[in-house]
Amino acid sequence: MIRLLDQVLGHHETIEKLVDSFVRGRPGQTYLFVGPSGVGKRKTSWGLAQALLCPQNPRGCGLCPSCLRVGSGRHEGVLQIQPQGPAIKMEQAKEILDFLSLKSLSGNRVIIIDQAQLLNPQTANALLKTLEEPPEGTFFFLIAPSVAGLMPTIRSRSRTVQFKPLSELDLAKRVKAPEWALRSAGGSFEKLAQLQEGPEQDLRRKAAEILALFIKDTDFLLSEIWRPEFKDRQQGQRILSYWLGYLKDAVYLQEGVKSQIVSLDQGPLVKSLAELPRQKLLNWIEKAIQAELALNANRDAQLVMEEFFITSRDPII
Numbered sequence: 001m002i003r004l005l006d007q008v009l010g011h012h013e014t015i016e017k018l019v020d021s022f023v024r025g026r027p028g029q030t031y032l033f034v035g036p037s038g039v040g041k042r043k044t045s046w047g048l049a050q051a052l053l054c055p056q057n058p059r060g061c062g063l064c065p066s067c068l069r070v071g072s073g074r075h076e077g078v079l080q081i082q083p084q085g086p087a088i089k090m091e092q093a094k095e096i097l098d099f100l101s102l103k104s105l106s107g108n109r110v111i112i113i114d115q116a117q118l119l120n121p122q123t124a125n126a127l128l129k130t131l132e133e134p135p136e137g138t139f140f141f142l143i144a145p146s147v148a149g150l151m152p153t154i155r156s157r158s159r160t161v162q163f164k165p166l167s168e169l170d171l172a173k174r175v176k177a178p179e180w181a182l183r184s185a186g187g188s189f190e191k192l193a194q195l196q197e198g199p200e201q202d203l204r205r206k207a208a209e210i211l212a213l214f215i216k217d218t219d220f221l222l223s224e225i226w227r228p229e230f231k232d233r234q235q236g237q238r239i240l241s242y243w244l245g246y247l248k249d250a251v252y253l254q255e256g257v258k259s260q261i262v263s264l265d266q267g268p269l270v271k272s273l274a275e276l277p278r279q280k281l282l283n284w285i286e287k288a289i290q291a292e293l294a295l296n297a298n299r300d301a302q303l304v305m306e307e308f309f310i311t312s313r314d315p316i317i
Ligand SMILES: [Zn+2]
Pocket: 054, 055, 056, 057, 060, 061, 062, 063, 064, 065, 066, 067
């Protein structure tokens, strides 16, 4: 049996409210699901599609032919739209309107629009009237990271449902992962999976190695060992974010708030950082945040880091 709503982790209250509104009648027809990626917005949309199409059970029975077809992603009454490249294009609006005009379908219809923030203005305009007043039995689930990137015209026509990050406990129920990864994932399965990928783990280790050298080696800047790692700005951003994590953990360790420490995989490094004067750590944290901002503003990563290392070396106490 595949009842998709049962497979969604967390968000119980949200889901109950939605199912309840479908059962009692007068539900909304256009919903906007917002929240971080990897927390269950798409799964919930498919689960609700199953529920809305099942002839047996208001939550979906998970057993009937309709539920099985939705469960395998192949139901003629469900249309999922995903961006083609950088945008959801005009042809896709047409695909939606064609789907709604199909006479051969009976029963409810569900349209799931993934990454709705990528609806380009023409596409959005072509859909506005339909989103405002969908045909009877038609339900839209729009999925986006936040309401911020969405056109106000879309927002005003939708019922917004906020999906919060999952708890570490929820993540641990589904995925076997080390404690540091669970804590670093920010409540997202997607982030958790990314953290556990080999190349990302290598980068995390590399980040720790470079930071350890930086602490110890007075010739660090000359050694140039750091330079190739900051050739790519995005990689540089990730290294910096790991450093910030290690530095903050060192402060937590000094404070004795062990429950806040994230980088449990880097115990020795965090410990040696925690032996440094507090003022020095805080100074580095501040400088690292500034460097992050500079990288976000597209500045050359190697230049930014050179500046970081030089200014961080200054005697500050
Ligand atoms: Zn069913």
